Amino acid sequence: MKRLFYILVILIFAACGKKQEKETTLDYNWKDVVKESKGSKVNIYMWGGSTEINKFMDSTIGENLKRENDITLNRVPITDIKDTVNKLIVEKQAEKEQGSVDVIWINGENFKLLKESGVLWGDFMKNLPAKEMVKEATMVSDFGEAVEGLEAPWGEAQFNFIYHRSKGEVPFTDHESLRNYVKNNPGRFTYPAIPDFTGSAFIRNIVIDILGEERAQEMNASEFREALIEIWAYFNEIKPYLWREGETYPESQGKLDTLYKNQEVEVTMGYTINKVASKIAIGEFTKDSKSFLLDRGTLFNNHYLSIPANSANKAGALYVINYLLSVEAQLAKQDPKNWGDSTILDMNKLTAGDKKAFEVLGQSDAMPSLEEMGEKRVRELSPEKLEIIEEGWMEHVGKN
């Protein structure tokens, strides 16, 4: 009994013994940030479904951070970042002050969710040195939600389709030709079901293709709901000609890739432009796979890094984010050998040498050229419209 008491006492003291560190505030001084973050460990929570991205973060980025400021980057792989978003919201409810998440990789609805729940730290972008070089346009709004310095742009993604070029011409270039293609090739096309991210993007892209970009952006919620009736008719029209006659859809992008690999379907899709190159590289897709866009454009968006208010190492988080926005890290990220994700740096603000370095990268014959990607792109819809689309699809298409 006595022993138990001593153990308890020791435990209590041990818990109190941890020194309170100086809290980093939003009006930080960069020199202090560098000093305080030195030798610390930063936990970055990010989607871990891509081997290339994981390797890039662990080796290239991790090693550079270690060398530059002795920072240990602890990458926590997440299957669905929504889990982390929910974790942070629950932590806030439970008033947990020392959270384990220092940096989180998010965008769109997850950002909106975190912003609304008041989980994010604040306008940390204001004083960030790397901000100077970043494209202004990426710091304004994220899927229509005002960014307000709560998150830092990290990269750009563009939706694209993948097919076997040995089978001939690009199968479709807009919603009309897609309809014809599907009807002429019954059972050879499908898309992932809601709530899969890629499936949702495909449906949004078709919505924009049918309604037109400007119109889709400008409509208010009720007009938009009204306009979608036409869209659901379109999806139901092609449904009997889809894989399994539309009775079921793949539940994930991964399943669609498997179907594509096994040649049950002829087209797969993704929201990262170098998906095709990396899948060929690991031998999952045949060498004749090639990605293509729609004539009127495919969706593009920015993805971001943010810091939760309960991060235990804010100085470290700032240092890591600042490094990830640097020319060096952005260039490494855009290298198709690493990740191939497009940069968010403003080419006009860079030195001529750096600009050239970016332009040389990202050319592969399996992917559309940078010019084509720049032209054939459409803006993302707001999270509100995304929700309307997802609910509507489930109600009018998925259930039937």
Add this chain to the structure above:
Amino acid sequence: MEKIKRYIYIAPAVIFIGVFFLYGFFQGFLQSFGLYRIVGESSFTLDYYMETIKSKSFWDSLLFTSRMAVVSSTVSLLISVGIIYIIYMNMERKFVKEERFQKIVESPLLVPYLIASYLILILFMQSGTISKLMVALGIIEDYSKFPILTNDRRGIGIMIAYIWKTTPFIVMMAIPVLKRVKSKWDSLAHIFNVGKTRFFFEVALPLMGPSLLMSFFIILAYIFTAFEVPYMLGVTYPKALAVGAYEIYSRGSLDDRPSLMVINMIISFISLGSGVLVYIINKVFVGKNKGAWE
């Protein structure tokens, strides 16, 4: 002193369950009534329950999940009785080394459900391994002739996965009982010259009954709440309840949280009910058969 000690010993378990399970359950319970909301005003309401009960997709999911659970556990139960019979005969006749045989039967228990469903998928999908093998052997012309066994409306793929995973569990739970029955009653059976098969079905099986039934309800409750298998092998509509809940959770805005909790509560109460049944079976039957063990 003895009494206090007893409480100290169970404290860690109670604290653990209290913090990680009961507290979460309680929060979910409150949220399902619109209380303790993350965003917006909190007030008590039954709207979310009404909304769920009125929705057709909820009933479709409930029906689908129940059918899946009942069929899978029943088939598992029947197959495991067969396997236990074989194990019993093997104990008697020693065709194969007893332990080795048991290990083989129990091996699927080591495979996590997620991997099990993936295995079933790559084996049984239309363009899967079995189909490719059959094409290579010339049994079928091409993969599209292979029957649709995964992601099918009837849930065959899901049931294959569950049966493969749960049968060994029932067997594993029943074997100790079988061994006890054998050691207690074997000699008597010899004296009365009861045949092996008759002994198995008339003496051993009834005594194993409660254990089998208990496993049956445990599996039933598990399948009812499980997520991975129907997520990978199910269809877009109707979804298993847990998959439907996940969909709301991963798609949803925070306003949907109470509806999600309603589904979670319904799932919890059904599996809790199953737990109560297990308890009753245990009390009534095991109590009644006590004489057989003395």
